[in-house]
Amino acid sequence: MTSSAPDAILPEAVLEVRDLKVHFPVMAGAVVRKQVGSVKAVDGVSFNVRRGETLGLVGESGCGKSTTGLAVLKMLDITSGQVVFEGEDISGYDRARMRPIRRRMQMVYQDPFGSLNPRMKVAEIVGEPLEVHGMATDRAVYRERVASLLDMVGLLPDMADRYPHEFSGGQRQRIGIARALALEPSLIICDEPVSALDVSIQAQVVNLFQELQERLGLTYIFIAHDLAVVRHISHRIAVMYLGRIVEIASRGDLYARPLHPYTVALLAAIPIPDPEVEASRPQQIITGEVPSAMRPPPGCRFHTRCPRVMDVCRSVDPPMRDMGDGRAVACHLHGA
Amino acid sequence: MRTGARLMGAPLLSVRNLSTEFRTERGTVKAVDDVSFDLAAGETLAIVGESGSGKSVTAMSILRLIPDPPGRISAGEVVFDGRDLLKLEDHEIRAIRGNRIAMIFQEPMSSLNPSLTIGLQIAEPINLHRKTPWAAAMDMAVELLSRVRLPDARSRVKSYPHQFSGGMRQRAMIAMALACQPQLIIADEPTTALDVTVQAQILALLKEVTRAANSALILITHDLGVVARYADRVCVMYGGRIIEAGPAREIYARPRHPYTIGLMASVPRLDQATGTRLVPIDGQPPNLANLPPGCAFAPRCRNAVDRCRVERPALVRSGPEHLSACHFHDQLSA
Numbered sequence: 001m002t003s004s005a006p007d008a009i010l011p012e013a014v015l016e017v018r019d020l021k022v023h024f025p026v027m028a029g030a031v032v033r034k035q036v037g038s039v040k041a042v043d044g045v046s047f048n049v050r051r052g053e054t055l056g057l058v059g060e061s062g063c064g065k066s067t068t069g070l071a072v073l074k075m076l077d078i079t080s081g082q083v084v085f086e087g088e089d090i091s092g093y094d095r096a097r098m099r100p101i102r103r104r105m106q107m108v109y110q111d112p113f114g115s116l117n118p119r120m121k122v123a124e125i126v127g128e129p130l131e132v133h134g135m136a137t138d139r140a141v142y143r144e145r146v147a148s149l150l151d152m153v154g155l156l157p158d159m160a161d162r163y164p165h166e167f168s169g170g171q172r173q174r175i176g177i178a179r180a181l182a183l184e185p186s187l188i189i190c191d192e193p194v195s196a197l198d199v200s201i202q203a204q205v206v207n208l209f210q211e212l213q214e215r216l217g218l219t220y221i222f223i224a225h226d227l228a229v230v231r232h233i234s235h236r237i238a239v240m241y242l243g244r245i246v247e248i249a250s251r252g253d254l255y256a257r258p259l260h261p262y263t264v265a266l267l268a269a270i271p272i273p274d275p276e277v278e279a280s281r282p283q284q285i286i287t288g289e290v291p292s293a294m295r296p297p298p299g300c301r302f303h304t305r306c307p308r309v310m311d312v313c314r315s316v317d318p319p320m321r322d323m324g325d326g327r328a329v330a331c332h333l334h335g336a
Numbered sequence: 337m338r339t340g341a342r343l344m345g346a347p348l349l350s351v352r353n354l355s356t357e358f359r360t361e362r363g364t365v366k367a368v369d370d371v372s373f374d375l376a377a378g379e380t381l382a383i384v385g386e387s388g389s390g391k392s393v394t395a396m397s398i399l400r401l402i403p404d405p406p407g408r409i410s411a412g413e414v415v416f417d418g419r420d421l422l423k424l425e426d427h428e429i430r431a432i433r434g435n436r437i438a439m440i441f442q443e444p445m446s447s448l449n450p451s452l453t454i455g456l457q458i459a460e461p462i463n464l465h466r467k468t469p470w471a472a473a474m475d476m477a478v479e480l481l482s483r484v485r486l487p488d489a490r491s492r493v494k495s496y497p498h499q500f501s502g503g504m505r506q507r508a509m510i511a512m513a514l515a516c517q518p519q520l521i522i523a524d525e526p527t528t529a530l531d532v533t534v535q536a537q538i539l540a541l542l543k544e545v546t547r548a549a550n551s552a553l554i555l556i557t558h559d560l561g562v563v564a565r566y567a568d569r570v571c572v573m574y575g576g577r578i579i580e581a582g583p584a585r586e587i588y589a590r591p592r593h594p595y596t597i598g599l600m601a602s603v604p605r606l607d608q609a610t611g612t613r614l615v616p617i618d619g620q621p622p623n624l625a626n627l628p629p630g631c632a633f634a635p636r637c638r639n640a641v642d643r644c645r646v647e648r649p650a651l652v653r654s655g656p657e658h659l660s661a662c663h664f665h666d667q668l669s670a
Contacts, residue, residue: 060531168620198386199558200636203602203616210613225532228561232604232614251610269536271561272607273600275585278565285536287485289503305533 013048013084014187014219015072020045020081022064022071026294039293041067043243044081046320049187054213054220056234056251058227058266062293063240065223069189072221073105074098086186103133106180108173110192115176116164122175123160126150129182149178152215153208170201177208181216189221194229206233227270231255236326239263242293242301245320247329259329261306300332308333346418347374348519348552349398354412356390356397359405362625367393369576371412372651377519380543380553382567382584384560384599386621390576391556395522398554399439400429417519435465438513440542442525444505448497454481455493458512465516480511484541503534507541514545521546524556539566560603564588572596575622575632578651582658592660592668594637631662639664 022042025035042064049055057065070076072083074093082091090101106129109115116125127136127146136142147157153174164172173193180188190209194202210233212218224230230237231251239247239254239262247260258264265286271278288305291297297304303313312332320330356368368390375381385391396402398414400421414421416437421429433439441447449457458480459473468476474493481489484507497505506526513521523542527535543566546553555567563570563584570587572580572595580593591597601615619636628634634644643663654660662668 060533170620198621199560199599200386200602200617200621203614204618206604207614207616227532228604228606231606231610255606265533267606269533270606271536271559271565272605273560273564273588273603274605274607275564275567275588277607278561283540285540286533287537289501289534290531 012050014051014086015049015221016082016084017048017068017072018046018082018084020068020071020083021079022067022076023079037294040243040296041293042071043296045240045243045245047238047245047248049219049221051186051219052213052217053235054209054222054233056230056237057221057223057240058225058230058237059240060225060266060290062242062290064243064293065240066191068240069107069191069221069223073102073107073189103129103183104186106183106185106188108176108180108188108190108193110196116172116179118164121161121163122150122155122167125164125175126160126178126182129179133183135183145182149181152181152212153178168201169197170204173197173205174208177205177212181212184216185218187219187221189223191223192225193222195224195226202229209233227266239266242290242296244301244330245328246302246331247327249327249329250325253325253327259323259327259334260302260331261308261333262302265305265307300330348377348379348417349375350413350415351394351398352413352415354394354397354414355410356393356402356407357410358407360625365624366410366576366627367407367624368397371573371576371578373571373578373581375520375552375554377552378547378550380546380555380566380568382555382557382563382570383573384557384563384570385573386558388575388621388624389573390624391573392524393576394573395439395524395554395556398522399433399437401433401439431465434461434512434518435516436518437520437522438516438518440506440509440513440521440523440526442528444502444509445497447509448505450497453494453496454500454508458493458508458515461512462515476515477511480514481508483514483545484508484511486511502530503538506530506534506538510538510542510545514549517549518551520552520554522554522556525558526555527562528557528559542566560599572599575627576624577632577661578659579633579661580659581651582655586655586658590655590658592654592658592665593633593662594639594668595633597668598636639668 020042021044023038023040026037026039027033028036045068057068059065071078078091082089123146126149127142130136130142150160155174194205197205222230222233234251236250237254238245241262247263258267268284286305286307291304299315300313300318303309310332318330318332320328321334322328352372354368354371358365358367371394383391383394397409402409409422455474455477458477462468462473462476463470477493478489481492486492486504486507527538557563567584570584571578574595580596598617602617604614617636622632630645630647631649634640649661649663651659651661654665
């Protein structure tokens, strides 16, 4: 079925992002400030997220994955492109018009300490979104709702009156998740939600995300640099490099048949926790580092590090090409 | 001869019953408690653990880099090349640091001097420890930077640390560590702050240069994948103690401690089937200021019985080269 191409507008899409660009101006000059360039943090990104699925956004620093998340929430100004949320084009919305939208789109952050107000009790943190959106008029209903949210994320009722500093990292992340769930959002954007946690705690939180998704039919965008975690939790994965998506595939395809050389490199860079497997794995480590997003290389942005670079890659920017089965890749190796 | 008083067949480094304490508001905390391990020349040992496990403090204690106060090495021996480092005078340990034993930290920016060129910082230990004249030491700095594959090494020696990317700084740190041909390199989470592809580059480089020089490497990490790819032997730490140790292949194939078993089940693997659920370890890592009397892992252990809560298990032999600190090490299966 070719109509499942990532570019096709699907009826069940919660979010559709079309050619999104977020450029930050770079200013210079001590007296007369003028723009001397721009950082193309996100430079033409398209994807959609279907109801009930998890889309993983993965890539290294500067790839634009976090900026994409913030732009979707309209917490950053969009330079160009479209963000269509539940059928509504919110690209041009200002703060006031975003207010009702924000109820349905929530964010879970990396640092569960920095994102929780230290002076508020857990019950207030979790219940605040209800108050802000005028859903806390009946105190009994409100208290019950907060209690059920805490229960949902595996926190005990007596924790409601404690402060964030009394909790461990994993528990704080649970508080952040409970807060995000308070308004029953259609989409939750999770930005590196487990990377600050200890290994043994990461699995607890990853499982919680999955259990909540099954129980509540949640839709996630899961942003992380750890491809093993992203593959585990996501149904589909978009691999980003220097402001672009270079490949989108289902989690199974991405590992079994990666098409873009960067995806191959990213997979090869991640060691598998098994010495026997590692000993027999070919070690294809790519050289170099991610170039500056202020001056991305011409042509394919990955060509400076690509082990399979061809002449055409140095001058022609490869378009995203539909490969069928919901896959798409931007690479001249997979041209027409 | 550089082997000094070391006996034939004796390990390069022998840590015996090492304990390090910190004085805190809530009393004395034993960050490292009775840790022993050996390391042979040319060997890579990974010390694995989560935050608060004592892995970094163990590394810092070897080089006596524990800030005192509040810290104090309260017991043990660190026998390196036949001498107990804990008994050396300050000037003697300084002659070893950065010379015979080099250390690489997680954040290279904090160990590089921002106001000196990279070349000068690499040449300095060569000049200091080896009495090599400055001009020759600077030439060696260029040669070291090309050995760690820093592009354009000859002009890069004149750069300052802020002009380098994270990966380049870590390459410079490795060049600096290699400068005096150390017998041992201790790398504390050397790539945690780096991008995934650069992490792989730096670790492969570290492994390659230590192998070429037959240096021993202690790799401190929380990443079980990194251990599997690079380590010959592993010590797993929990609550300040080693709870399991042995050859890497043996530990991964037949883990003999519920914590190690639990860690392995809780990390997603790229090669595993999708749609499976991770098996997390319940509960939280232990609070060192308030460790339970028995096994530190007992509160989180699914197999714990009364004995585990009262009697602290010793690290005992569980296989030819395999040590485990679990009362039931011979009854466990992963």
